[in-house]
Amino acid sequence: MRISELSERSGVSPASIKYYIREGLLPGGERTGYNSTEYDESHVGRLRLIRALIDTGGLTVAAARKVIGAIDDPGISLDHVLGIAQQAMPESAEPPSDIALDRVRAVMRERGWSTVAENPGITLAATALDDFAATGRTDLTALLSRYAAAIDLIAEADLDFVAARGGDRDQAAETVVVGIALGDVLLAGLRRIAQESLTHRRYRGGVVPSDRKEPS
Amino acid sequence: MRISELSERSGVSPASIKYYIREGLLPGGERTGYNSTEYDESHVGRLRLIRALIDTGGLTVAAARKVIGAIDDPGISLDHVLGIAQQAMPESAEPPSDIALDRVRAVMRERGWSTVAENPGITLAATALDDFAATGRTDLTALLSRYAAAIDLIAEADLDFVAARGGDRDQAAETVVVGIALGDVLLAGLRRIAQESLTHRRYRGGVVPSDRKEPS
Numbered sequence: 466m467r468i469s470e471l472s473e474r475s476g477v478s479p480a481s482i483k484y485y486i487r488e489g490l491l492p493g494g495e496r497t498g499y500n501s502t503e504y505d506e507s508h509v510g511r512l513r514l515i516r517a518l519i520d521t522g523g524l525t526v527a528a529a530r531k532v533i534g535a536i537d538d539p540g541i542s543l544d545h546v547l548g549i550a551q552q553a554m555p556e557s558a559e560p561p562s563d564i565a566l567d568r569v570r571a572v573m574r575e576r577g578w579s580t581v582a583e584n585p586g587i588t589l590a591a592t593a594l595d596d597f598a599a600t601g602r603t604d605l606t607a608l609l610s611r612y613a614a615a616i617d618l619i620a621e622a623d624l625d626f627v628a629a630r631g632g633d634r635d636q637a638a639e640t641v642v643v644g645i646a647l648g649d650v651l652l653a654g655l656r657r658i659a660q661e662s663l664t665h666r667r668y669r670g671g672v673v674p675s676d677r678k679e680p681s
Numbered sequence: 682m683r684i685s686e687l688s689e690r691s692g693v694s695p696a697s698i699k700y701y702i703r704e705g706l707l708p709g710g711e712r713t714g715y716n717s718t719e720y721d722e723s724h725v726g727r728l729r730l731i732r733a734l735i736d737t738g739g740l741t742v743a744a745a746r747k748v749i750g751a752i753d754d755p756g757i758s759l760d761h762v763l764g765i766a767q768q769a770m771p772e773s774a775e776p777p778s779d780i781a782l783d784r785v786r787a788v789m790r791e792r793g794w795s796t797v798a799e800n801p802g803i804t805l806a807a808t809a810l811d812d813f814a815a816t817g818r819t820d821l822t823a824l825l826s827r828y829a830a831a832i833d834l835i836a837e838a839d840l841d842f843v844a845a846r847g848g849d850r851d852q853a854a855e856t857v858v859v860g861i862a863l864g865d866v867l868l869a870g871l872r873r874i875a876q877e878s879l880t881h882r883r884y885r886g887g888v889v890p891s892d893r894k895e896p897s
Contacts, residue, residue, distance in 0.1 A: 586873025593867035611838035620875035622827035651809035657802025659836035662794035
């Protein structure tokens with residue numbers, strides 16, 4: 466297909482397609498004449514992956530290139546792809562406190578979780594605990610335990626999802642990468658729904674308000 | 682305290698403090714002389730809340746002002762503060778497909794969740810499903826059900842956290858707001874830890890690799 470059709474199918478503008486090719490995120494098309502280049506289904510799939518990583522996952526172009534490089538390198542095992550993709554996700558610049566790191570390690574022991582020391586989730590979770598503490602909320606032990614128990618179920622579901630899809634290593638690697646970025650967003654969405662529903666059930670006897678007062 | 686001490690205590694620069702006052706996110710200090718203004722503990726707490734919302738939660742200054750306005754307005758009930766804070770969180774600009782919305786509504790029925798039609802979590806979750814589908818992953822029914830079951834536990838923990846802290850309405854309202862933004866980050870961190878740990882357990886017989894190969 467021509468670049469115009471590729472653009473239409475993928476929802477990515479021709480200028481962005483050319484930019485992703487220059488930046489090494491997307492393989493170039495096949496030159497079929499003086500002024501024409503052909504693209505195929507693999508380009509459509511790759512562009513959708515790039516968009517998911519950058520638009521929804523919030524990755525920079527450089528981070529997306531690193532993740533895609535890992536997917537494309539058959540010498541990198543699946544769990545290394547997972548590690549590379551986790552490292553690439555956007556995170557806070559500020560290092561967390563030792564108190565927060567100790568709390569995260571305590572909940573890891575409680576759940577029997579073991580990871581390499583640099584797992585970026587440790588920093589991410591500890592940073593969130595520091596932010597809670599900075600706003601005066603330090604009594605987080607119960608919340609953290611219950612979050613971790615629920616997250617065990619979620620991570621099991623994530624792994625089963627990758628395993629159930631089958632396919633070759635490349636497809637599995639792509640599913641791992643897509644799942645990290647999009648899973649966070651899906652979970653955040655479901656959490657907002659459940660929070661509202663449970664709040665109504667608990668404080669309003671199950672009645673859903675028909676409107677909301679806006680702040681003046 | 683002077684603005685220099687307020688800046689040190691809160692980790693926010695004097696220029697940013699003045700900006701937040703101009704923008705209506707932070708009440709001004711008390712003028713105690715021709716060239717001196719006094720701030721108190723309430724300013725420290727408020728600045729930490731502002732930082733948590735903007736830095737970790739990713740809110741714009743305008744969105745943070747709206748949320749803080751809701752906290753400060755005693756006429757707005759707790760579940761309305763929740764709704765306003767949810768609406769303020771950053772989200773995708775693109776409207777989701779009807780197929781994805783139907784899937785989210787199906788899982789809501791499955792869990793007995795009811796919300797107002799505009800709950801932003803519905804859009805957020807449906808957008809993530811569209812992104813999964815765009816990368817060729819449409820067999821999401823099992824994953825979605827398991828995510829939703831785990832999220833029920835998380836939302837229960839969220840509500841218990843607000844209830845257990847007690848305090849007056851203003852404190853509870855602030856906890857609700859802080860919890861939405863920071864809880865997402867905390868959960869994303871824990872999920873990365875659990876994913877790595879469970880991957881090792883499943884694919885490597887529990888051995889944690891001592892290093893990771895980087896893509897060349």
